[in-house]
Amino acid sequence: MSVRPLADSDFDWVLALSARHERETGKLDAEKLRAMRDxxxxTTVIDGQGGYLITFDQDGAYDSPNFLWFKERYPQFAYVDRIVVDPNVRKAGHARALYEHLFERARRDGHSLVACEVNVDPPNPGSDAFHARMGFEEVGWALLGNAKTVRYLTRGL
Structure with missing residues (x-):
C-alpha cells in the first residue's frame, strides 16, 4: 500500500469518508479540508481511497483546543488531528501505514514526540485499542465545550 500527500483530486472521497465518521472526528467540508491541508x-492518504491522516506540528496555524492543549505543554511535537480509515479495509494495516509514514518523517525532521487525542465520551474503543498497540500513553484529559471528553496521548519517537 502506498502513502502519499493529499491531492485536490482526493477531496471528494476524503469528504465522503469523513462524513461517515463525523461523530468521531467532527465535521469537514472542502473549504476546511483545503485550509487544514495547507x-x-x-496530510496524507492511502492510495485506493483507504484512508487519510491530517497532522500539525507545534508551528501549525491551527486553533483546535486539543492542538492548543499540546502546544501549551510541549515545545516540539507532531499532532494527529484526524485519521479515518474506510471500514471496508479496517484491520488491513492502513492506519498503521499512515502512522508509520508520519513517524518516519517526524523522526527525520527532528521531532521526538507524536501527540493525539481519543474520545472518551462518546467512546471510541477501536481507536483506544489501536493507539495502545501503537505505543501511545495517556498524558491528560479534557472536557471540551461541545460536551465531548477526550484523553490526550503521546508516543515518543
Missing part, C-alpha cells in the same frame, strides 16, 4: 505538517 496549514498542516502533513
Amino acid at each position: 496549514a498542516s505538517y502533513q
